[in-house]
Amino acid sequence: MLMLGYSSAVVIFCTGLYTIMARRNLFKTVIGLSLMEASVLLVIVTSGFIPGGVPPIAPFRGVAVNPLPHAFTLTAIVIGASDIALALAFIVKLNKHYGTADIDKIRGLRG
Amino acid sequence: MNIRLALSRLASMILCLSFGMLLFQGIAALDMDNRVTGAAAHYLSNAPAETGANNIVSAILFDYRAFDTLGESTVIFTAVCGIAMLFPRKQILHSARGLSFITRRGIGFVAPFILMYAAAIILTGHLSPGGGFQGGTVLATFTVLMCVVYGSGFESTHLPPWKKDLLESAGALLFAGVGLFGLIVGTGFLSNLSAGFPSGAPGTLFSAGSIPFLNIAVALKVGAGLSTIFYCMINIVEDRRGS
Numbered sequence: 001m002l003m004l005g006y007s008s009a010v011v012i013f014c015t016g017l018y019t020i021m022a023r024r025n026l027f028k029t030v031i032g033l034s035l036m037e038a039s040v041l042l043v044i045v046t047s048g049f050i051p052g053g054v055p056p057i058a059p060f061r062g063v064a065v066n067p068l069p070h071a072f073t074l075t076a077i078v079i080g081a082s083d084i085a086l087a088l089a090f091i092v093k094l095n096k097h098y099g100t101a102d103i104d105k106i107r108g109l110r111g
Numbered sequence: 112m113n114i115r116l117a118l119s120r121l122a123s124m125i126l127c128l129s130f131g132m133l134l135f136q137g138i139a140a141l142d143m144d145n146r147v148t149g150a151a152a153h154y155l156s157n158a159p160a161e162t163g164a165n166n167i168v169s170a171i172l173f174d175y176r177a178f179d180t181l182g183e184s185t186v187i188f189t190a191v192c193g194i195a196m197l198f199p200r201k202q203i204l205h206s207a208r209g210l211s212f213i214t215r216r217g218i219g220f221v222a223p224f225i226l227m228y229a230a231a232i233i234l235t236g237h238l239s240p241g242g243g244f245q246g247g248t249v250l251a252t253f254t255v256l257m258c259v260v261y262g263s264g265f266e267s268t269h270l271p272p273w274k275k276d277l278l279e280s281a282g283a284l285l286f287a288g289v290g291l292f293g294l295i296v297g298t299g300f301l302s303n304l305s306a307g308f309p310s311g312a313p314g315t316l317f318s319a320g321s322i323p324f325l326n327i328a329v330a331l332k333v334g335a336g337l338s339t340i341f342y343c344m345i346n347i348v349e350d351r352r353g354s
Binding site: 002006007010011013014017018021022043047048050051055056057058059060064065066067068070071074075077078079081082083085086088089090092093 | 120123134
């Protein structure tokens, strides 16, 4: 079960990395970035899991899972969301300025 | 597709696959002893007594690491500031007209329940899964829904940007005020039960000291911030369609 979580995180991470490396469209780059971020969060959450564990809400009926990764992930999700929104805003501006979101065609400094 | 592009894609695919292999080997080397150790073990065994909150994740976020959460809500604020500066903020006079009459009536019927859901998530954040971040996101979803169904003119008249600014600032001030209260009493910034916040009976709505206040503050910040981000972006979309 743990290995399944870790393996899917690796697969999602590699998909995001490939998207960033192979695609020239800036929107797709941001989508790849968000995929990589989601996979990292998946690794963090999976690392706190205990087989047969119960949610960390008192009173526990059994062994509770590690609550620390959940708290870290919650902060990271919000920061990631605002990060991606800011990146998308920049892309919208770039697209308006250059008429394209292709990273190869956006070159040079223009007024 | 020319051969050069295909070759570069193949090369990046091979690179990604080998990198994935490397990552997988690193993960396989992790020790999975399935025990909670360190600070987490302390939180699990002592958090209900020390903070009064049943939800340990909430206790960590808003009590043990509340300063961290304050910094994080500042990150949202910074992102909103950046987006609002990038896009010109002006009122939309003539915009999308919204959806059909049936949809409007249906959403009008559902709307109070969405708000109630958000309020329940925010106010019981110290008892059950949920809290300020999740409830604030539901609130932002509500404004997005209003914008889609009733048209963006409705949102700009009923929920203008200055109201959202006010709500966001109120959230930040509430968070900082709760923190400064601890400083004034003399127990430290953002201290909870030791600063004299009433602990209440564990498991009830009015318990856990300052955690419900911080939940409300974060919900205001997140809801208003995400809603402002959406409003700025929809502004641009409407602009382009008009020109």
